[in-house]
Amino acid sequence: MNLDFIKKYNLVKSTLFGFLAWFILFLLFPLKVKYELEFLPILYIALNYVFFLMGLKSLTSVKRDKQTSFSVNVFVLKKIMYFIIFLAFTGFFLKVLDKFYLRDTSFGNTMSENRVLLAQSGPSVISIISAITNPLSFIPLFIYFYINEKKPLLFYVCLFLFFSASLEFIVLGSRSGLFILLLLFGLYLFFFKRIKLSLKKMILLVVLLFSLGIYSINLFITRTTDFTGSDEKSIKHILTKANYNFTIEPTTATKESIINSDSKIYQSSYLGTINFVQYYLHGMYEFGYLYNNYSSDHHYGAYTFNIFAKFLNIILGTEIDLEKIQASPPRTGVYTTFFGPIFIDFGWFSLVFMFFFGVFQKSIYNHVLRGRIQYVPLLFYFLIINFFFPVINFVNGAQGLYTMSAFILFAWIYTLLSGKIILSRAGGKVKYVKILKSKV
Known part of the structure; x- marks a missing residue:
């Protein structure tokens, strides 16, 4: 296993480099900033960073002599x-059944119409199962490379399975999901050394990213055209009336x-570049607005970890009012950094949450250093979450909680199927069974 990659791009670096990237784009x-950050929101974010890093540092990293590629x-x-x-194909089938047949979304509908259809129909057992099993589609390619x-x-x-998740993201116009x-995919390629950067590949990568950016903004223009009526009006709307212009806008x-x-x-x-930077930066200022104007009760996890509430x-048959909870922020449809959702859930008790979130991440990191490959996909997702702390909460955004749940499920499945189940202990002897036996 490529432990050098794991140690070079570790959890602390991803956290600090993510903030540095935000600050560089800001400069x-x-x-033009329309809603200035005040002292208390800045202090809240700073202390949450500190407590998270304390959590990461509270566990000692696995020593070099115990680091291994099992x-x-x-x-x-x-x-x-x-x-x-x-399991992934089952999840994909259930996803298609749920979205396109039971809830009537379609490529023929506008993205806004598809979102309304999903919101009106609400979750079901099939949608929950498909949402948890479908992200397992990220795993087979990981094992194939390994x-x-x-x-x-x-x-x-x-x-195909890896990119099958893009089907739903395209239907709903979710750029963050894509x-x-x-x-x-990029982390997989670099971790398994499937790509080495040369000048030619760098140029190709830049062209690819530029093309993706153009596609992304055109996707956004198309989504906006659903209610403005024309591309020209959409561009003016994006530049002047889009939701995130409330706190920060182009000159x-x-x-x-x-x-x-x-x-x-x-x-x-140019619109794509400015739009991307606004997307990237506005969460900090939106958090400042959220902090100063939030008047509802805290929800103790039901906002950030809403799929567990759906499951209950x-x-x-519990009656957790998810619509009311999701509508509790003073402004919806905007990024509020990673810390907005946890502020809604925990207030200043988020410091405790962030500390133990850091502890949990560090324990996963140590598992990987010990050679337990089943935790690598989850670690990769943590790297992404941490880097984008100043931007968005990728736990409750872009179906992140489903992805994390699937990665944890994979770790359990791997541990169960590759390990030994102890049946009894008698007379100093252990009787056990292995579900998957090695080839003789």
């Missing part, structure tokens, strides 16, 4: 991969330059 781009039985791992493929398999058909099956997909000169441009490529690329409502 570089011409945006010898994994490839035959057993292949069986686990095929089992995960079965065992260094050379079967093209199996590779394409794993690749972004997570690409970040995970007047920037807006005029984009609106008056005759070049579609220039217009899309469906399975146990």
Whole structure:
């Protein structure tokens, strides 16, 4: 296992570099702040960072002599991969059944119409099961790379499953979901050394990212056109009336330059750049507004970890009012950094939450250093979460909680199927059974 990669891009670095990236973008781009951050929101964010880092540092990293790449039985791992493929395809089938047949979403509908249909129909047992099992589609490609398999058909099956999640993100116009997909794919490629950067590849990567940016902003324009009626009106709306313009907006000169441009490529690329930077930066200022104007009760996890509340409502018949909880922020439909949702849930008790969140992440990191590959996908997702602390909460955003639950489920499945189940202890002898036996 590539432990050098794990140690080089660790949890502390991802956290600090994420804040540095936010600060650099803030300095570089011409945006006008309309709602200034006050002292208490800044203090709240700073202390949450400190307590999280304290949690990470509270556990000692595994010492070098105990760091290992465990010898994994490839035959057993292949069986686990095929089992995960079965679960992932089941989740994909249930997802298609739920979204396109039971709840009537369609590529023929606008993105706004699809979102309304999903909101009106509400969750079901099928939707919950599919939402948990479908993210297992990220796992087969990870195992395929790990065992260094050379079967093209199996590779394409794993690749299809990995990107199958994009189906829902495209239907709903979720750019953050597509972004997570690409970040995970990139982490896989670098972790398994499937790509080495050269000048040619760097140029190709820049072109790819630029093209993705153009597609992303065009997706946003299309989504906005659903209610504005034309691309021209959509561009003006994005620059002047989009939700995140409440706290931070482009300068007047920037807006005029984009609106008056005759070049579609220039217009899309500049608008895409400014839009991306606004998306990236506005969460801090929105958090300041949230902190100063939040008047509802705290929800103690039901806002950030809402799928567990959904599960309780469906399975146990509880009556947690999720609509009321999700509508409790003074402004919805905006990013409020990682700390907005946990402030809504815990207030200043979030310091305790962040400390133990850091402890939990560090325990997963130590498992990986000990060679337990089943925890690597979860660790990768933590790296993404930490980097984007100043931007968005990727636990309750971009279906993050479903993804995390699936990665934890994979770790349990792997541990169960590859380990020994002790049946009895008698006379100093242990009787056990292995679910998956090694090939003789």
